Amino acid sequence: MRLVVAKCQVDYAGRLTAHLPLATRVIMVKADGSVLVHADGGSYKPLNWMSPPCTLRESVGDDGVVEWTVAATKSDDTLRIRLEEVIHDSDHELGIDPGLQKDGVEKHLQELLAEHTTTLGPGMSLVRREYMTAIGPVDLLCKDAGGSVAVEIKRRGEIDGVEQLTRYLELMNRDPKLRPVRGVFAAQEIKPQARVLAQDRGIECVVVNYDELRGIEDPSLRLF
Amino acid sequence: MRLVVAKCQVDYAGRLTAHLPLATRVIMVKADGSVLVHADGGSYKPLNWMSPPCTLRESVGDDGVVEWTVAATKSDDTLRIRLEEVIHDSDHELGIDPGLQKDGVEKHLQELLAEHTTTLGPGMSLVRREYMTAIGPVDLLCKDAGGSVAVEIKRRGEIDGVEQLTRYLELMNRDPKLRPVRGVFAAQEIKPQARVLAQDRGIECVVVNYDELRGIEDPSLRLF
DNA sequence: TACTTAATTTCGGAG
DNA sequence: CTCCGAAGTTAAGTA
Numbered sequence: 114m115r116l117v118v119a120k121c122q123v124d125y126a127g128r129l130t131a132h133l134p135l136a137t138r139v140i141m142v143k144a145d146g147s148v149l150v151h152a153d154g155g156s157y158k159p160l161n162w163m164s165p166p167c168t169l170r171e172s173v174g175d176d177g178v179v180e181w182t183v184a185a186t187k188s189d190d191t192l193r194i195r196l197e198e199v200i201h202d203s204d205h206e207l208g209i210d211p212g213l214q215k216d217g218v219e220k221h222l223q224e225l226l227a228e229h230t231t232t233l234g235p236g237m238s239l240v241r242r243e244y245m246t247a248i249g250p251v252d253l254l255c256k257d258a259g260g261s262v263a264v265e266i267k268r269r270g271e272i273d274g275v276e277q278l279t280r281y282l283e284l285m286n287r288d289p290k291l292r293p294v295r296g297v298f299a300a301q302e303i304k305p306q307a308r309v310l311a312q313d314r315g316i317e318c319v320v321v322n323y324d325e326l327r328g329i330e331d332p333s334l335r336l337f
Numbered sequence: 338m339r340l341v342v343a344k345c346q347v348d349y350a351g352r353l354t355a356h357l358p359l360a361t362r363v364i365m366v367k368a369d370g371s372v373l374v375h376a377d378g379g380s381y382k383p384l385n386w387m388s389p390p391c392t393l394r395e396s397v398g399d400d401g402v403v404e405w406t407v408a409a410t411k412s413d414d415t416l417r418i419r420l421e422e423v424i425h426d427s428d429h430e431l432g433i434d435p436g437l438q439k440d441g442v443e444k445h446l447q448e449l450l451a452e453h454t455t456t457l458g459p460g461m462s463l464v465r466r467e468y469m470t471a472i473g474p475v476d477l478l479c480k481d482a483g484g485s486v487a488v489e490i491k492r493r494g495e496i497d498g499v500e501q502l503t504r505y506l507e508l509m510n511r512d513p514k515l516r517p518v519r520g521v522f523a524a525q526e527i528k529p530q531a532r533v534l535a536q537d538r539g540i541e542c543v544v545v546n547y548d549e550l551r552g553i554e555d556p557s558l559r560l561f
Numbered sequence: 562t563a564c565t566t567a568a569t570t571t572c573g574g575a576g
Numbered sequence: 577c578t579c580c581g582a583a584g585t586t587a588a589g590t591a
Contacts, residue, residue: 114363114377116340118429128584129441137431139338139365144377152434153338153368156388158571160437162381164584190584201429205342207361210376213384217353219567249565268567271580273497305579352569382586386569414569443582473580492582495565530565565590572583 115142118201123150123161127190133160135197142169144207148183148192163192217323219268223252225326226266226299230255232326233264233297233319251281261285261294270300270318275310282316339366342425347374347385351414357384359421366393368431372407372416387416441547443492447476449550450490450523454479456550457488457521457543475505485509485518494524494542499534506540 117140123133133150138160141149145165152160166186174180174195183192223242230237236257244254244263253264263285265278278296285294296316298307303318311318341364347357357374362384365373369389376384390410398404398419407416447466454461460481468478468487477488487509489502502520509518520540522531527542535542 129439132438134435136434147380149381153431156371157373157383157386159381164380205425207377210360211358214356215353276500
């Protein structure tokens with residue numbers, strides 16, 4: 114990993130065209146050749162970058178200014194960096210990273226809801242997880258006193274989730290052995306537009322709390 | 338901007354839980370307090386990070402190991418970094434960045450297509466850009482010999498774009514002054530699933546080439 | 562390998 | 577300020 118702090122100008126040409134005026138920035142060159150240009154703010158996304166695989170070529174222009182040309186291997190995307198003044202330049206051996214361990218994403222939410230279907234409504238019981246249909250798997254197929262219920266689970270409930278569930282319901286309600294099938298849209302957070310569309314489609318919305326569910330799952334996590 | 342290279346362990350708790358085992362990594366601390374933990378590969382996304390606004394507190398554990406606790410201001414997200422061994426530590430004044438100038442995104446595609454509606458079909462002419470409906474603006478409203486045509490433009494054509502256009506068509510075909518309205522789905526690239534769904538809905542797909550359109554727009558850009 | 566879906570998405574614009 | 581859609585999205589899982 115090479116770290117360079119420099120007064121630089123950057124131009125990108127590829128899927129779009131972008132330009133960065135002269136200013137002091139941090140440039141990271143990773144072991145795989147990828148390059149990131151960061152400013153002193155603006156969250157984790159770099160101002161400009163080149164994804165691997167790519168190659169870096171250093172040259173000196175007519176005016177004596179050092180210029181880096183980073184070219185993608187599989188497309189003709191290029192990133193040009195003019196280094197007007199280098200303030201810092203260091204190189205470090207990092208080795209391969211053991212990688213990130215995650216917990217608490219959509220899959221876990223589905224597992225927890227499959228264990229605690231009553232969260233989705235009184236008398237609700239699980240028929241199948243990942244119930245397969247011609248157009249894809251329904252997250253949960255449940256049933257209660259009123260009949261079959263298809264459940265779509267999202268971490269964040271937005272319009273396309275409601276559309277997805279609508280497609281499943283359309284299809285399943287053509288099957289005489291299943292129909293009538295109602296829909297439940299379950300998410301940790303449901304956006305207003307998604308809620309309106311769901312209501313319009315007769316789909317019930319359920320906001321689920323991951324921590325609460327996990328608390329049911331593992332009583333040792335309860336606060337009292 | 339502070340740059341630290343260190344053998345470290347990282348733990349994140351917030352919207353999810355994540356853990357990074359002990360390894361050598363680069364840590365960026367930006368002026369706004371945000372922190373990025375990068376490995377020597379894996380594109381522009383950090384392994385772990387904390388978005389601004391947040392605050393960094395440095396402490397020393399019982400075992401004498403320096404530990405950073407980065408806490409978000411508006412939520413209870415926290416990032417803990419145990420610095421087992423610091424290999425490099427430097428600080429740099431960057432100043433504010435003038436920002437990125439972009440060109441060639443969806444908006445431009447819409448502008449170009451509005452100028453060259455015949456790309457979308459023979460005899461096609463523009464009625465209005467951003468034609469307003471109760472559920473949002475249709476990118477282009479056109480007409481040809483066959484009547485009105487609603488055009489949805491995407492850089493990459495996927496299922497949700499077709500769904501969006503379907504909703505517009507449903508609504509517009511209820512209006513006696515407009516109907517019948519046909520649909521055209523225009524994108525630089527159309528995914529197979531989206532194409533199938535569009536066909537099922539009677540929506541025509543058009544693949545547009547940004548560079549070609551720009552060439553029509555500005556003859557000086559033509560290659561001959 | 563190609564395609565689909567999720568993401569601690571981030572970012573910008575409009576109401 | 578919130579809400580909504582686009583992104584050079586990236587990354588992971590599956591057929």
